[in-house]
Amino acid sequence: MIRFALRRALGPLFFGLGSLALLPACSSSSADQQTAQLPYIGEREVVPSPTGGPADTVYATIPTFHLTDQAGQPVTNATFEDKVYITDFFFATCPSICPKMQSELLRVYEKYKDNPRVVFLSHTIDPAHDSIPVLRDYAERLGVTDASRWHFATAPHDTVFALARAYMTGAQVDKEAPGGFAHTGAFALVDPNRHVRGIYDGLNKDEVDRLIKEIPVLLQEVSATPATATAKQP
Numbered sequence: 001m002i003r004f005a006l007r008r009a010l011g012p013l014f015f016g017l018g019s020l021a022l023l024p025a026c027s028s029s030s031a032d033q034q035t036a037q038l039p040y041i042g043e044r045e046v047v048p049s050p051t052g053g054p055a056d057t058v059y060a061t062i063p064t065f066h067l068t069d070q071a072g073q074p075v076t077n078a079t080f081e082d083k084v085y086i087t088d089f090f091f092a093t094c095p096s097i098c099p100k101m102q103s104e105l106l107r108v109y110e111k112y113k114d115n116p117r118v119v120f121l122s123h124t125i126d127p128a129h130d131s132i133p134v135l136r137d138y139a140e141r142l143g144v145t146d147a148s149r150w151h152f153a154t155a156p157h158d159t160v161f162a163l164a165r166a167y168m169t170g171a172q173v174d175k176e177a178p179g180g181f182a183h184t185g186a187f188a189l190v191d192p193n194r195h196v197r198g199i200y201d202g203l204n205k206d207e208v209d210r211l212i213k214e215i216p217v218l219l220q221e222v223s224a225t226p227a228t229a230t231a232k233q234p
Contacts, residue, residue: 036221039198042059042168060166061194063163065159068153069154070136075153080119082117083118084117084192086108086118086187086189086190087122088188089171090183091124091129095178100202104203104205108187109150113150115219119150120149121151122151125181126181131154132154167188167199168188168196185201186200197218
């Protein structure tokens, strides 16, 4: 019955981001493909140079986290060092948007599952039910047998809900929502420096197609310039 339970709160941000285009630095089409960059999404701060030189733009980063995945292994920021990753929020008994979301994210996984530089992270928002065995069964039913490529992770509610805000999506306990939780269907694309570089409607095939097309753009960018932005710690 709900497409996005938190649409009203996050709608102006989430749906506005869907129209962001790549930002080419050159005019020719071949050069555009080589130099295109995805936008940095989220809070930023312009910091004047103490020496009078060009100012630095400081971008917000995903905070430090400690999760546990379906293999019982720790998942931290270091897990994604030198990689790009795609993240979402779900729960195993979700009767509404989760099956559609995971079906769409599975399309992305199938496209990039053989690329070790692309990793997936799904956070359960129902840690009381979604134990490690439940998460392992859920992953296996999706056909995901390698936890190092797609982590289905658990953590206490306060950790998960704080991360949802950092990824510019939403999740909360809601006894009136189907399954007892409300959350959006957003996917976030994150670079190796912990910056969010894209947000996509995980219930919209065209948006997910855009994610599939933009992952190589980010991979090319971070290969050319591994440290492209100053981090702003939350």
